[in-house]
Amino acid sequence: MxxxxxxxxxxxxxxxxxxxxxxxxxxxxxxxxxxxxxxxxxxxxxxxxxxxxxxxxxxxxxxxxxxxxxxxxxxxxxxxxxxxxxxxxxxxxxxxxxxxxxxxxxxxxxxxxxxxxxxxxxxxxxxxxxxxxxxxxxxxxxxxxxxxxxxxxxxxxxxxxxxxxxxxATLPAFDRVAGLAEVVKGGFIADAVILDLVEENAAGLTGDTLDAATLEVLEELIARKVQVKATVVAADLKESFQREILNYGHTFGHAIEYTERYQWRHGAAVSVGMVFAAELAHLAGRLDEASVERHRTILGSLGLPTTYPGDRWDALSTAMRRDKKTRGDLLRFVVLQGIGNPVRLEGPDPSLLLGAYDAVSSAPAVGGAISLG
Structure with missing residues (x-):
């Protein structure tokens, strides 16, 4: 079928x-x-x-x-x-x-x-x-x-x-996990059932092999995320406004990929990017603390990274200014006003950006495990 x-x-x-x-x-x-x-x-x-x-x-x-x-x-x-x-x-x-x-x-x-x-x-x-x-x-x-x-x-x-x-069936677990970051993104911006399914099935979804029941869950997750994207794209093919919500977590995530010379997997970078966006929304008074923690819990349960080294702000800041959503010198982020309610945050105060970065910062990375690479 x-x-x-x-x-x-x-x-x-x-x-x-x-x-x-x-x-x-x-x-x-x-x-x-x-x-x-x-x-x-x-x-x-x-x-x-x-x-x-x-x-x-x-x-x-x-x-x-x-x-x-x-x-x-x-x-x-x-x-x-x-x-x-x-x-x-x-x-x-x-x-x-x-x-x-x-x-x-x-x-x-x-x-x-x-x-x-x-x-x-x-x-x-x-x-x-x-x-x-x-x-x-x-x-x-x-x-x-x-x-x-x-x-x-x-x-x-x-x-x-x-x-x-x-x-x-033969996809390595870390490849599957990296892809699930984009699935989780669809849950945060539009379809909360995705979040429930991931929370209930994280252990199976991250296993080395997929049993029949987990494969059914994965098919449901893929279909739900495709439906989220299909709905958004049908309303805004060329990213004039609504389609930008699909970039949740991507402004900071793409900056990580660029800074790391693309040695990080896309899903791993977007995972940290979503936590950064959640922290930014919280500091801006848009998102409650429990929803921020839910980001960390769900992504962490999949083995995805939720932190990034705290000594690279200058490089990240420069990379973010090349983001496709930027207009002139105005940084623009997709943030949540609540689960399933994405909005734009334009030109946030630099202190909020630094605060969000501090919230996701860790000691400088040793080795490459965090990158799922």
Missing amino acids: SRTITVATASPYDVTIGSGLIEPAVLSIPEGASRVLVVHAAPLRAMADILRARIEATGRTAVLAEVPDAESGKTAEVAAFLWQVLGKSDFTRSDIVIGLGGGAVTDLAGFVAATWLRGVGVIQMPTTVLAMVDAAVGGKTGINTAEGKNLVGAFHEPLSVWCDLDTL
Whole structure:
């Protein structure tokens, strides 16, 4: 069985969540597409080979393009390599790109599809929790630069998204946990049932293997988070206002990623970012102390970090000013007025920012365990 959630933008598309989805994903390729570029990271070569065989069985040409794993693949150089592959393979505007992999791969594949011939179709096949609930859904694509994360990108909606839960069976626990940070974010900004489910099932969700009952819970969590994003994106595709709530925890989180040269996993950085945002909201009189503590309790129960070294404010502050929500010199944060009620906090007093940083600060890190890397 599978379930389908429709992202009802001006160009609606379906997000299908279930098992055994390779065949229906191939059948969803538009009839006019004669060539398909499958962008994948090295660990997914075997699955990419299966996908290529299924595509070629339909009479189409399938081209595999292997890219570096994780954030190291989201660069202008890798994008240029893929443009070269598309050019040498004579891809036309009716042909498509498939992104097979985690969030970095789906971001990259979407960006390349958005920019080749000013836009060709892209089908996303996310293989991690993070990609299923966040990167592959919503039409935001991008690559990183030396100046920051996702500063170069385009809005380019996929033709469809296929979240095959079979790919999660062998996913390392730390990858699953990092993705759950984005799921928890959806609970704090919109769907409190997500928080209840995580609190009740944290032990199973963080285990080395997933039993049938926990896999059902994970499917429910993924579906609920996708629905949160689908609802927000349908109302505000290009992030003019409401969609900014999806960036809860990201202003500080992206600053951590940049400061750590992307050695921290995205979910780990966003976890600390959400605690920072909760502390900032509390200091600004927006959020009660119990809700702040609930951030720490839930995220901590998943093994996600809730603190960050206390000697890096200058670097973090500089990085935050490059955030996409910043307007001129005005820092803007998504904070909570209560669970499920996100609002914007613009230009907070520097003393509040320093107070929030002090609240999440720890001694300088030793080793890399805190990064879930």
